[in-house]
Structure formats: structure tokens, C-alpha cells
Amino acid sequence: MRLLRSNGVTLEEITPYSPDLNLIEQIWSLMKAILHKYYPKAFIMKGPKNEIRKAIEVAVTFCWEL
Numbered sequence: 736m737r738l739l740r741s742n743g744v745t746l747e748e749i750t751p752y753s754p755d756l757n758l759i760e761q762i763w764s765l766m767k768a769i770l771h772k773y774y775p776k777a778f779i780m781k782g783p784k785n786e787i788r789k790a791i792e793v794a795v796t797f798c799w800e801l
């Protein structure tokens with residue numbers, strides 16, 4: 736915030752933890768959209784935890800590498 740103010744930029748009530756300022760929130764949003772597009776059933780998977788975890792790992796790795 737100091738950097739913005741020192742350069743003459745004024746902001747109205749934007750908290751330091753705002754999702755708009757947190758880049759990881761934008762990345763998670765994109766990842767969720769890509770996962771939903773390529774793996775729509777990933778959000779309702781059932782079965783043994785280790786199999787679900789492996790399937791999610793494969794899906795997230797695929798989406799991240801796009």
C-alpha cells in the first residue's frame with residue numbers, strides 16, 4: 736500500500752487480504768474452471784481416498800500444464 740501511495744495512487748477501502756490483490760486466488764479460480772471443463776465429475780468422485788487423491792493429482796497436474 737505504501738508503494739501505491741508514494742506513487743500517487745489512492746485506493747478506497749481495499750484490505751491487504753483482498754482476493755483482488757492476492758494472485759493465488761485468481762490462479763485457483765482459473766484452475767477450478769479448467770478442472771470443471773476437463774474433469775466435470777472430479778467434484779463428485781466417490782471411492783477409496785487413495786484412488787480419489789491419485790485421480791485428483793493427475794487432473795490438477797494436467798490442468799496446470801495446459
